[in-house]
Amino acid sequence: MGFSAITLFGSFFILLLMNIPIAVALGLSSVITLIAFDVPMSIYSFTMYSATAKFTLLAIPFFILAGMIMERSGISKRLIDFANKAVGHLRGGLAIVAVITSCFFAAISGSGPATVAALGSILIPAMDDAGYDKGMASALVASAGAIGIIIPPSIAFVVYGVVAEVSIGKLFIAGIVPGLLFGLALIAASLIVSKNYQFKDVKVATARELWDAFKDALWGIMTPIIILGGIYGGIFTPTEAAGVAVFYGLFVGIFIYKELKIKELSKLLVDASISSAVVMLIVSSASVFAWIVTTQGIATNIAQAMIAFTTNKYVILLIINVILLIAGCFIDAISAYYILLPIFIPILNAIGVDLLHFGIIMTVNLAIGQFTPPVGVNLYVACGIGNISLSRISKAVIPFVVVSIIALILITYIPAITTFIPELLGM
Structure with a gap:
């Protein structure tokens, strides 16, 4: 490893x-390396600007705002109520409800922590x-909650698509089956872990109660259908779809459910702006880091060293x-894309791995990172909601990490899990 790599990393x-x-940390390490190798500092500002001045990345603040609006609109509690009416009476039914509603809300928010925050306050x-x-x-x-970055639309897929130059629409459609497989793995683990618990009896919902809950949740269920249907129907781009999601959420929250008040919009806009600024700062800082890694x-x-070690795919x-x-x-998904993709892409091209397939592999890996200590962001959100210690949740999460890794192995070595829907649609 050269001196530049030692300095940077x-x-x-x-x-x-x-x-x-x-x-x-990304920005400072980049500055230190640029100074050490006498690279003009103008590169720093130019690269940061170039990384963020992309139309596609506008999807990030819009999806963040859409998730916040829909959380405040009451969609999450209606999705939970519908899922609970459908399967809540089964043994371990609430665990199944947690995963099902996470899949639905993931298709609304596109964010892991947002999914945990929206659903955890009710479910835990x-x-x-x-x-x-x-x-x-x-x-x-x-x-x-980690399903939030696997099930489309996903903020993580938007960033991966920009960095790896892969169609974001294809990534969205390719993430559906892996996301559902991930969810099934979590359901299986939860049923095994909870088999000795003593649950309270829950009565079976009548057909009328189930129908009423479905009608009440229908506006939330329609959200991913409208977003993904519009993208694949050629009506709008993923970035435009994010804007549509915002206006749809406002319509549902203000006029249908009437839980979102006009006076609350200013706070939602400020919160979304802060969250978006954090993400975009990471994107811009990481882009300079990635530029150094490449140039x-x-x-x-690193790619040559790995291929010299083995050529077995x-x-x-x-x-x-x-x-x-x-x-x-240790690091979030967006940083990982910018830091590691410049290293991995030459290797993947050399061994013939499809970057679409790898996008799902990498995102599932980083989704698992969201609930593994010491820096699993979803764990901290859940700890705050459940009022429990990090050590307690870290022990409890082990079975879910294990089944998630099994799902990851299947997704890695059976590419059809990822690619068969895009191929079926001729994408």
Whole structure:
């Protein structure tokens, strides 16, 4: 490894160990490396601007705002009520409800932490009251929230598509089956873990109650249909779809459910702006980091070293998965795309791995990172809602990590799980 790589990655990890925010750590390590190799600092501002001045990335603030609007509109509690009426009477039914509603809300928010925040405040107390261990309930909601970056529309897919130059529409459609597989794995684990719990009896909903709950939740259920149908029907682009999601959420919240007040919009806009600014700061800082990785030959050297070690595609994919699982424990998905994709893409091209398929592999890896300690953001959100310690939820989340890795292995080594719907649609 050259001196440039040691300078860049060494300073980055030292800053992380000092508990410096990741966006700042990425930026400072890039500045240190640019100064060390006498690169004009004008490169820094130019690269940051170029990275963010892209129409496609406008989808990020719009999807963030749409998720906040729909959370405040009362869609989440209606989705939970409908799922509870449908399967809540089954043994372990609330665990199934948690995963099903996470899949639905994921298709609205596109964000893991947003999904946990929207659903956890309702589901964790309900599961605790029904007889579930609170640590297990919090761990399940944190794990299920990670589906938010796998099921389309996904903010993570938008960033991956920009960095890897892959169609975001294809990524959205390719993420559906892997997202559902991920959810099924979590349901299986939750049913096994909770088999010895003593649950309160829940009466079976009547057909009328189920129908009424469905009608009440229909506006929320329609959201992903409108977004994805519009994209694949050629009506609007993914970025325009994010804007449509905002106006649809406002319409539902103000005029249909009437839970969103006009006076609340200013606060929602401020909150969405802050969240968007954090994401875009990471994008801009990470883009300079990625530029250095590429132009200093770091990516090429690492790729050549790995291919010299082995040319076996399956072994290389295993090594990459291990790297991503470890990286996901410490850095967020957006940073990981910018830091690691410049290194991985030459390797993937050399061994013939489709970048569409790899986009799902990488995103599932980083979704698992959202609920693995020490920096799993979903865990912290669930801890706050459940009022439990990180050590307690970290123990409870182990079964969900295990089944998620099994799902990851299937997605990695059976490409058809990812590609068969895009191929079926001729994409």
